[in-house]
Amino acid sequence: MLAEARARDAADPLRDYRARFDLPQGVIYLDGNSLGALPKATAGRMAQVIRGEWGEGLIRSWNSADWIGMPQRVGGKIAPLIGAAPDEVIACDSTSVNLFKLIAAALRMQPGRKVVLSEPGNFPTDLYMIAGLEAQGLAERRLVPRERIAGALDGDVALLLLTHVHYKTGAVFDMAALTRAAHEAGALVLWDLSHSAGAIPVDLNGCGADFAVGCGYKYLNGGPGAPAFAYAARRHHEALEQPLTGWMGHAAPFAFSDDYAPAAGVDRLLTGTPPILGLAALEVGIELAAEIGIERLAAKSRALSEFFRTCLDRAGVELDLVSPADPEQRGSQLSFRHPEAYAICQALIARGVIGDFRDPDILRLGFAPAYVSFEDVAQAAQHLAEVLKTGEWQREEFRERAAVT
Ligand SMILES: Cc1ncc(COP(=O)(O)O)c(C=O)c1O
Ligand SMILES: Nc1c(O)cccc1C(=O)C[C@H](N)C(=O)O
Known part of the structure; x- marks a missing residue:
């Protein structure tokens, strides 16, 4: 498979982008869906912001x-990567905080309705944020399995909150169909794009979506704890009232008025002082993704994951795939179920193949299209085949659970 992989790399229109990332020697990185790799330009840009803009410019740099x-x-x-207009997206806070602001804002726009509909097994923070608002008496959480979501959209549902690409399985929701169904039932929709942005095409405006959030540190390569983003469709800007009414979301922050008046547009989603270092790093990652273009990223992502499956097949590995078999129906990852997924994942990491484990039994491998090569994929499949055949994962050292998985 190695020869075929090398031929594919040679023909890959994105092959030169790998060199734009700082990847450690001897590592095959299949975890860009959790923490994206470091773009080479980031360190220089950070040095410029730290030494020049902060060190020299000091407070003058705000202007x-x-x-x-x-x-x-x-x-x-970020907007063109997710099918939004530039004035509909703002980079701020964490995904969790942006979820809180937008769930609360959506509920305020829906008098007489309190239900926030989602699915069990959605990313925990999404569910916890609904629960937090429920504890304050502002929301009512309703969780329904994904096949029954459309049928659960009744007259009590204020907001449908779904993660577009499921973090564990990689399964993709039909954004257009579910947004339409929600609107027909009088509900608003908030999409969590954490595992979509920078990996697969998203058309928020084309689908008529109301709100969206997403992470900056996954496929956008903004670095650990990078600022997140929030989207609000322009038609909602005027009515949008978010609960974290900090001074940066004020219409005139430097008027230092005692009374809050929201800024126009998505600016009102701001809360406190923007984290400039984090935003500077995120900007580098986004510029790189934008330069490649989302269609090319998505095409390569599908080709990589399909090639991985072919490599496993040819190596005679049979694993229980929990991601959709159709690459159009999944994000940029493949997840396999195995009772010993944790130990297998650790054995792979010991061989330099970094993927991750999701409790209780999922081995998750992400194929970040900007820097993963076909050769990486062929070698990773070979390592996985060997780990399974030799039973190497049974070693005691691979069973000890780390704090962060
Ligand atoms: C779907 C999804 N939503 C939200 C988050 C978390 O967001 P935060 O950056 O607030 O931890 C993640 C990953 O951590 C995620 O996968
Ligand atoms: N945000 C993370 C973190 O701070 C530590 C470890 C992992 C993460 C993640 O992003 C997890 C990720 N959202 C997931 O899909 O599982």
């Missing part, structure tokens, strides 16, 4: 380096 405009500027660069 001279336009720090104050960074949430809007960076958000605007």
Whole structure:
């Protein structure tokens, strides 16, 4: 398979982008869906922001380096990757905090309705944020398995909150169909794009979506704890009232008024002072994704994961695939169920193949299309085949659970 992989790499239109990332020698990185790799340009840009803009410019840089405009500027660069207009996206806070703001804002727009509908097994923070609002008497959480979601959209549902690409299985929801169904039932929709942005095409405006959030540190390669993003369709801007009414979301923050008045547009989603270093790193990652283009990223992502399955087949490995077999129906990952998934994952990491484990029995491998090569994929499949055949995962050292998996 190695020869075939090398031929595919040679013909890959994205082959030169791998060199734009700092990847350690001897590592095959299949976890860009949890923490994206480091773009080479990030260190230089960070040095410039730290030494020049912070060290030299000091507080003047809020104006001279336009720090104050960074949430809007960076958000605007994310917009084309998710089918939004630049003035509909803002980079700020964490995905969790943005979920809280937008769930609460959506509930305020739906008097007489309290139900937030989602699915069991959605990413925990999404479910916990609904529960947090429920504890305050503001929401009522309703969880329904994905096959029955459309049928559960009744007149009590204020908001449908779904993760577009499921973090564990990689299964993709039909955004257009579910957004339509929600609107027909009088509900609003909030999409969590954490595992979509920078990996597969998303058309928020084409689908008529109301709200969206997503992470900056996965396929956007913004670095650990990078700022997240929030999207609100333009038609909702005027009515949008979010609960974290901090001064940066004020119409005139530097008027220092005692009374809150929301800024126009998505700016009102801001809360406190923007994290400039994090935004600067995120901007580099987004510019790289934008330069490659989402269609090319998605095409390579599908080709990589399909090639991985072919390699496993040819190596005679039979694993229980929990991701959809159709690459159009999944994000940029393949997840396999195995009772010893944790130990297998650790054995792979010991061989330099970094994927991850999701409790209780999922081995999850992400194929970040900007920097994973076909050769990586062939070698990773070979390692997995060997780990399974030799039973190497049974070693005691691979069973000890780390704090972060
Ligand atoms: C679907 C999804 N939503 C939200 C989050 C978390 O967001 P935060 O950055 O707030 O931890 C993650 C991953 O951590 C995720 O996979
Ligand atoms: N955000 C993470 C973190 O701070 C530590 C470890 C992992 C993460 C993740 O992003 C997990 C990820 N959202 C997932 O899909 O499982």
